[in-house]
Amino acid sequence: MSSDIALIDGVQAAAVARPGSQDAVAEVLRTAARDKLTVVPCGAGTKLDWGCPPRSADILLDVSALDAVVEHVAGDLVVRVQPGVRLSSLAVELARANQRLAIDGVVPGSTVGGIVSTALSGPSRLLYGTVRDLLIGITVVRADGAVTHSGGKVVKNVAGYDLGKLYTGAYGSLGVITEAIFRLHPVPEAAAWVVADLPDERAVGTAVAAVLDSQVMASALEICRPAPAGPITVAVLLEGVAPGVKARSAAVSALLGSGAATGDEAPSWWSVLPGPIILKLTAEIALVPPLLRGLREAAAVTRLAVDVRGSAGVGVLFAGLAADADPEATGRFVLAARAHCRDAGGFAVLLRAPAAVRARVDAWGPVAGLSLMRRLKDEFDPDHRMAPGRFVGGL
Amino acid sequence: MSAAAASGAALALAERLRPLLGPDAVLTDRAQLRTYECDGLAQFRVTPALVVFPRTAAQCQAVVRACIDAGVPYVARGSGTGLSGGALPRSDGVLIVTAQMRTIHQIDVANQRAVVDPGVINLQVTRDATPHGYYYAPDPSSQQICSIGGNVAENSGGAHCLKYGFTVNHVTGCEVVTPDGEIVQMGGKAVDSPGYDLLGAFVGSEGTLGITTRVTVRLLRAPEAVQTLLAAFHSTDDAGTAVSAIIGAGVLPAAVEMMDALAIEAAEAAVACGYPEGAGAVLIVELDGPAAEVDHTFAAVQKHCRDHGAFEIRVAADPVQRALFWKGRKSAFAAVGRISPDYIVQDGVIPRTALPEVLRRIAALSGERGVRVANVFHAGDGNLHPLVLFDDAIEGQGEQAEEVSGAILDLCIEYGGSITGEHGVGSDKAKYMPRMFTEVDLDTMQMLRCAFDPAGLCNPGKIFPTPRLCGEVPGRHKEAHPLVQAGVADVF
Numbered sequence: 076m077s078s079d080i081a082l083i084d085g086v087q088a089a090a091v092a093r094p095g096s097q098d099a100v101a102e103v104l105r106t107a108a109r110d111k112l113t114v115v116p117c118g119a120g121t122k123l124d125w126g127c128p129p130r131s132a133d134i135l136l137d138v139s140a141l142d143a144v145v146e147h148v149a150g151d152l153v154v155r156v157q158p159g160v161r162l163s164s165l166a167v168e169l170a171r172a173n174q175r176l177a178i179d180g181v182v183p184g185s186t187v188g189g190i191v192s193t194a195l196s197g198p199s200r201l202l203y204g205t206v207r208d209l210l211i212g213i214t215v216v217r218a219d220g221a222v223t224h225s226g227g228k229v230v231k232n233v234a235g236y237d238l239g240k241l242y243t244g245a246y247g248s249l250g251v252i253t254e255a256i257f258r259l260h261p262v263p264e265a266a267a268w269v270v271a272d273l274p275d276e277r278a279v280g281t282a283v284a285a286v287l288d289s290q291v292m293a294s295a296l297e298i299c300r301p302a303p304a305g306p307i308t309v310a311v312l313l314e315g316v317a318p319g320v321k322a323r324s325a326a327v328s329a330l331l332g333s334g335a336a337t338g339d340e341a342p343s344w345w346s347v348l349p350g351p352i353i354l355k356l357t358a359e360i361a362l363v364p365p366l367l368r369g370l371r372e373a374a375a376v377t378r379l380a381v382d383v384r385g386s387a388g389v390g391v392l393f394a395g396l397a398a399d400a401d402p403e404a405t406g407r408f409v410l411a412a413r414a415h416c417r418d419a420g421g422f423a424v425l426l427r428a429p430a431a432v433r434a435r436v437d438a439w440g441p442v443a444g445l446s447l448m449r450r451l452k453d454e455f456d457p458d459h460r461m462a463p464g465r466f467v468g469g470l
Numbered sequence: 471m472s473a474a475a476a477s478g479a480a481l482a483l484a485e486r487l488r489p490l491l492g493p494d495a496v497l498t499d500r501a502q503l504r505t506y507e508c509d510g511l512a513q514f515r516v517t518p519a520l521v522v523f524p525r526t527a528a529q530c531q532a533v534v535r536a537c538i539d540a541g542v543p544y545v546a547r548g549s550g551t552g553l554s555g556g557a558l559p560r561s562d563g564v565l566i567v568t569a570q571m572r573t574i575h576q577i578d579v580a581n582q583r584a585v586v587d588p589g590v591i592n593l594q595v596t597r598d599a600t601p602h603g604y605y606y607a608p609d610p611s612s613q614q615i616c617s618i619g620g621n622v623a624e625n626s627g628g629a630h631c632l633k634y635g636f637t638v639n640h641v642t643g644c645e646v647v648t649p650d651g652e653i654v655q656m657g658g659k660a661v662d663s664p665g666y667d668l669l670g671a672f673v674g675s676e677g678t679l680g681i682t683t684r685v686t687v688r689l690l691r692a693p694e695a696v697q698t699l700l701a702a703f704h705s706t707d708d709a710g711t712a713v714s715a716i717i718g719a720g721v722l723p724a725a726v727e728m729m730d731a732l733a734i735e736a737a738e739a740a741v742a743c744g745y746p747e748g749a750g751a752v753l754i755v756e757l758d759g760p761a762a763e764v765d766h767t768f769a770a771v772q773k774h775c776r777d778h779g780a781f782e783i784r785v786a787a788d789p790v791q792r793a794l795f796w797k798g799r800k801s802a803f804a805a806v807g808r809i810s811p812d813y814i815v816q817d818g819v820i821p822r823t824a825l826p827e828v829l830r831r832i833a834a835l836s837g838e839r840g841v842r843v844a845n846v847f848h849a850g851d852g853n854l855h856p857l858v859l860f861d862d863a864i865e866g867q868g869e870q871a872e873e874v875s876g877a878i879l880d881l882c883i884e885y886g887g888s889i890t891g892e893h894g895v896g897s898d899k900a901k902y903m904p905r906m907f908t909e910v911d912l913d914t915m916q917m918l919r920c921a922f923d924p925a926g927l928c929n930p931g932k933i934f935p936t937p938r939l940c941g942e943v944p945g946r947h948k949e950a951h952p953l954v955q956a957g958v959a960d961v962f
Contacts, residue, residue, distance in 0.1 A: 150714060150823035151852075173720060194662070205662075207670055208639050215914075223914040224907065229819045231851045232888040233625050233674055234895055234906055235933065236915040237638070240670025249666075261720030287582065288603070290694035292759050319763035359659045361580035390660050421660040442665040444654045447921065451666055454917035467665040 081135055083115055084128035085430060088135035095140045097214070097222065097253040104251065105220030107134055113460045114218075116247040118159055118186030122193050125353075125426045126246050127438050130464035136251060138188055144168055145254065152259040153211070153228055158188025158252045174259045177203035179346045188252045194244030197346045198295035198312065201388045203260060207243040212256030215242055215249070218456040222253070230258045241451070247462040248470055249455045263314035266294075267324045268341055270310045271331035276371075279307050280364035283387045285330040286311055287360070291323045296388030299344045300367070303374035303381045307367070310342050349382035349395020352405065352428045356385070356392040356412060357421030363387050369415030370394060376411070377404040390421065398429070406435030413440050439467040479540050480519030483564065487522055490532050495570070497521040506565050509550040509557040510612075514897050518545070518559030523570045527645060527653055527683035533566055534681065535651040543927045546681040548589060548617030552624055553815055554896030556676045556932055566681060568619045574598050575684070582689045583642065583659045588619025588682050592626075595687065604689040607634040610892070611800045622682050625674030627892035629725040629799070630756075632850035634690070636892070638673040643686030646672060649679070649923035659686055671918060676894050677929040679922040693758035696724075697768040698792045701753045701780040702746035706730050706845070708779035709751040710826040713849045715774040716755065717822070721767055726850035727754040727799050730829075732809070733844040733857065734798070740805030743798030746782040753780075753849065754795050802846040803857065810842070810859035812868070814875045817893040818882035822852040828881055832856060835881075841867075841874045853891035854882070880905065895933045903935055913938055 081088040094100045107114050112133035117123050119139055142159035149172040156165060162180040165187065169175050178190060179197025189195075191213075196205040203209065212226035215238070225238035242249055273279050279298060286296055295312040309331060313323045328335040358366045367383065374381040379400055385392035394412065396405055405428065413423040425438040442448070445468045452459065452470045459470070481498065488496050497503055498520060507515040519542075524530040537544045543563035550557055559565045571587035574594065578584065579602045584595050592613040595606040609628035610616055616626070621637045622644060634640075643657035656669035663669070672679050703709040709728055716723065729737065731750050737743050745752050755771055757764045775783055786792035798805075806813045820828050829845065836843040844857040856878050860871035879889045879902055889895070889902045903912060912934055920940035922928070930937065 148821065148823065150718065151821045152717070153821070194667075204635065204639055207667060208635060217914065221910045221914070224911050225915065227888050227906075228886045229821055229852055229888050229891070231627060231631065231636070231819050231848070231853045231891040233627075233636075233892055234888045234890050234899075235903060235912070236671060236918050237625075237674055238671070238915060238918065240638075240667045241918065243670070244667060261722065264720070284580065288579075288691065290691055290760060292691075292693070292763075315760070315763045316766045318766055319760060322762035323760050355662075357660045357662050359581045359583075361578075391662055419660070420658055422662075422664050424664050439664050443663060444656060444665065444668050446652075447648065447654060447668060448666045450921040451668075451918065454921045455914075 083132050083135060084124040086128050086132050088115065088132040090133065091135045091137055093137045093140050097141070097216065100136070100138065100251055100253055101216050101220045101222055103134065103136055104216050104218065107460065108219045111458060111460065113463050115462050116251045118189040119161065119184045121182050121184045122189055125193060126465040127433065128464070129462055138251065138253070139186065141253060147172065149174060153230070153256060154259055155228065155254060155256045156187050157254060158186060160187045161185065162187060162190060169259060170262065173262045175262050176209065176257050177260045178206055178209060181346050181348050187255055191243050191252055191255055192245060192247050198297050198386055200386060201296055202292070202294040207240050209257050210239045210243060210255060211258050213239040213242055213252060214254035216251045216253055218250060218458070218461050226256065228256055246465045248452060248466040250461065265317040265320040266312065266314045267320050267337055267339055268310050268312055269324050269327040269331060269335055269337045270308060270342055271335040272306045272308050274306055276307070276364040276367040279309060279367065279387065282309050282331055283363065284361070286327060287388060289326065289330060291326050293327070293388065295386065297345065297385065298387040299342070299384040301382050303371050308342065310345065344384055348393055349384055350427065351398045352396035352400060352432065353426040354394040354409060354412060355424045355426050356394060356416050358390045358416060358419030359421065360388070360390045362419035363390055363392070366392070366415050366419045370412060373408050373411035373415070377408045379404055379408055381408070402429065402431035402435060405432045409436045442467045477519055479542055480562070480564065483536055483540055483542060484520055486536050487533060491522055491524060491529055495523040495525070506547070506550070506559060506567070509547065509552045509555060511553050511555040511896070511898055514555040514558050516559050516561050518565040519562055521565045521567060523567050525570050527647065530566065530568070530681055530683050531647045531651060531653055533564065534647050534649070537564055537927060538651050538925065541927070543930050545929045546619070546623070546677045548620030549591070549615050551612045551616040552620060552894065552896065553817065554890065554894040554898040556624060556894050556896035558897045560930070568681070569617065571683065577602060577689070578659065579604060579689070581659050583686055584689055585684065585686050586618055588617060588622070588685060590618050592616050592618060592621055599689050600692070603692050605692050606687055607640055607690050608637045611803065618685050618687070619682050622673050622685055623675070623677040624892070624894045627853070629727055629848060632726060632848065633722050633724045638670060640688045641669065641673050641685060642688055644669055644672060644682045645684040646680040646682050649925065649928040653683070657686065676896060676932055678919060678932055680928060695761035695764040696756065696758045696792070697764050698754065698756045698786040698795055699772060699775070700745065700784045700795045701755065701775040702749035702782040703751045703753065703779050704781065706751040706829050707826050709753050710829065710849070712753060712775050712778035712780065713825070714823065715778055716771055717850065719770060719774065721771060723755050723771070723850060724758040725754065725756040726848070728752070728847055728849040729799060729802060730845040732842065733802050733846045736805040736809045736844060737798035737802050739808035741797050741801045743794060745798055754799055799846070806844055806857045806859065810861070812860050812862045814858040814871055816854070816856045816858060816875050816878055817890050818854050818879050818887060819891040820852045820854065820882050820885045820887035822850070824885040825849065825852060828885055831881055832878060835874055835877055839870060839874050841870055843874065852887065876902070897932060900933055900935045903933070
């Protein structure tokens with residue numbers, strides 16, 4: 076492994092372990108527990124600089140060698156994979172059976188383990204749900220090296236606590252994922268995107284509400300505003316049987332107005348995160364338009380170029396800023412965006428930013444239920460050795 | 471704690487709570503308490519020391535705080551329709567019934583959400599949303615009486631969860647009175663709150679991590695078209711192959727339900743649903759969505775059924791006929807009472823592809839032991855509901871039925887499935903958990919419990935066969951844990 080990967084967001088890992096089996100992962104974690112070493116788990120390392128940098132990384136635990144698709148039972152629409160499998164390779168393998176895992180790869184090169192650990196869902200979440208909704212079973216090696224399971228191989232299962240929900244989006248702070256089981260979906264026969272440029276936030280609000288309130292059953296409803304005060308593109312994905320997609324595209328096209336165009340290819344910005352500085356913004360669905368307005372105003376005040384896009388149909392947006400954006404102005408933008416999200420019933424999390432920006436604002440912002448989260452961390456990782464400091468509240 | 475001391479503690483609690491909740495909201499009368507001795511699983515009965523009916527979150531919090539102060543365990547209960555004894559009371563504890571909290575606060579169409587009290591009846595949410603063209607998707611068979619709070623505790627499913635998922639996929643927020651007596655908001659109308667997904671862990675925790683006092687649920691736009699068919703087959707094997715063909719063709723129906731001959735016989739006796747005569751199995755297949763999709767796919771589904779031996783297919787011409795198809799299925803559990811004095815409702819899951827093989831083995835088991843088993847199940851996701859029939863008046867039959875019922879769960883585990891798909895573990899299946907999970911797995915799950923409820927007062931004794939004493943380092947034995955000394959927990 077190259078030494079720049081062993082550098083985690085400015086923190087140098089003292090050692091890199093690249094175990095080839097679950098047993099070896101457990102062995103590494105047992106050793107770390109014995110010697111009180113801090114451990115930062117990683118897959119392909121594409122999102123290692125997300126969240127906060129770890130306080131310490133005695134061991135970078137690279138699970139990219141665990142890259143097997145262990146079991147794909149097409150008849151049951153279920154797949155069991157190791158964490159190092161890349162989402163893109165898994166898609167190729169599943170496509171052979173005309174199936175797919177309905178999670179979009181919004182960061183190229185992402186592994187399954189990384190996607191689960193960052194709870195990173197893309198446009199398809201509107202219809203298919205998020206990572207946590209599709210994850211039905213998980214194996215995690217605990218901080219003390221114990222190998223543990225939750226869930227299973229069947230979609231319908233309420234036996235015991237569903238710990239998969241907790242590990243999803245935990246940034247490696249509760250343990251190391253060594254296996255994940257997902258429910259799959261059939262690849263639809265046809266797909267179409269209906270795309271329209273709209274002049275302002277109000278028009279977007281009307282269009283989004285019209286599509287959601289119709290019965291077309293869109294798979295995704297995304298917006299993109301590459302310049303803070305510019306027009307906003309709305310794109311709606313429809314999937315199904317060919318005649319159905321044709322009829323539904325026409326219906327959506329009518330809802331979006333005369334400028335709408337229908338095609339069988341996604342717009343270039345589809346399923347691509349803006350950045351490299353990334354801010355995740357959430358809102359109640361109906362309050363996306365005021366949030367967009369707030370972001371436009373905040374960009375104007377801070378004189379920053381802000382690229383906003385995301386899943387307007389579920390109320391999740393991402394704002395991207397240039398790598399060299401002024402840290403002080405960026406910090407002010409984050410705080411303003413956070414206030415607008417709060418007013419819209421949501422949150423703003425700085426997923427990725429240079430140290431100079433993070434020094435000015437808390438990346439995670441206010442978190443409800445933090446004391447319960449601390450107690451949870453204390454139970455799973457009493458010495459706070461797993462990805463220490465990367466997660467909310469310094470966990 | 472001795473029985474006398476326990477009842478003394480409960481009486482003292484009653485005195486403390488009456489001024490807070492009002493005299494009608496605190497029950498101590500023995501005969502009244504007995505009304506609450508069981509939930510939908512009547513084999514387990516325990517009379518609670520005290521029953522209270524909070525009307526607000528603040529009252530609920532006051533009850534929990536009083537319980538903490540007194541060191542008294544408590545159990546939450548909604549409508550009491552659960553089938554695993556999840557709301558089984560404690561004789562030394564308080565039963566907190568949320569049925570009086572039944573306001574639908576908001577049907578927020580613009581945000582596709584409803585905000586409701588925990589005691590609101592599941593079907594009522596859909597009824598209130600219907601005029602706006604929306605509905606609440608999770609539809610357990612008990613939806614006319616079960617409560618949203620109970621659904622949250624059990625992560626309830628229903629016939630349509632094959633396509634739409636379970637309660638956990640439809641709850642975006644819960645206000646919770648946590649076992650430390652705090653009120654915590656998990657999630658809300660917006661999604662993706664930062665931090666650990668406490669809400670995801672809370673839904674389905676069977677009332678062991680706290681009591682929800684307000685729930686925000688997703689409302690779905692009602693589908694443009696719904697098509698339902700009833701197909702009759704000579705055998706469950708044929709029906710099973712038809713299901714495989716449908717799913718294999720990339721169709722995701724809203725529901726696929728199967729009943730075998732004995733279940734059909736029971737349903738006919740109870741509700742005269744008029745299913746085709748001579749059927750060894752019937753399938754109900756429902757498709758919903760945009761009309762242009764449903765029409766096309768429904769034709770394909772009918773063809774799959776015919777190709778795999780359906781000798782009669784009926785298509786519901788209108789909602790009345792659709793309701794009739796469903797009537798037989800939804801009444802099946804109770805209907806079995808017509809053909810057997812007693813029965814056990816089992817709930818297990820197998821990978822769908824193992825269905826024909828597992829059904830054959832259940833039939834063999836039934837033959838060997840001389841115990842009749844009627845099969846009703848969600849065929850699309852492999853969730854079996856075998857109904858094990860017996861007559862408690864005949865000595866030994868109850869035990870025999872229990873054995874067969876347990877052996878069916880063993881089959882589920884053998885085929886890589888689960889001991890419960892939707893009814894929960896509760897009091898009923900805690901003893902089966904070690905067959906599905908290792909000791910370390912169960913220990914890890916209980917870490918979550920310890921984070922929420924270190925004192926072990928919130929619905930103790932459910933889910934886990936052996937309570938983990940919080941703060942205990944695994945594998946190291948110290949002197950008796952304070953909970954053991956206090957009589958609140960036992961080490962097995």
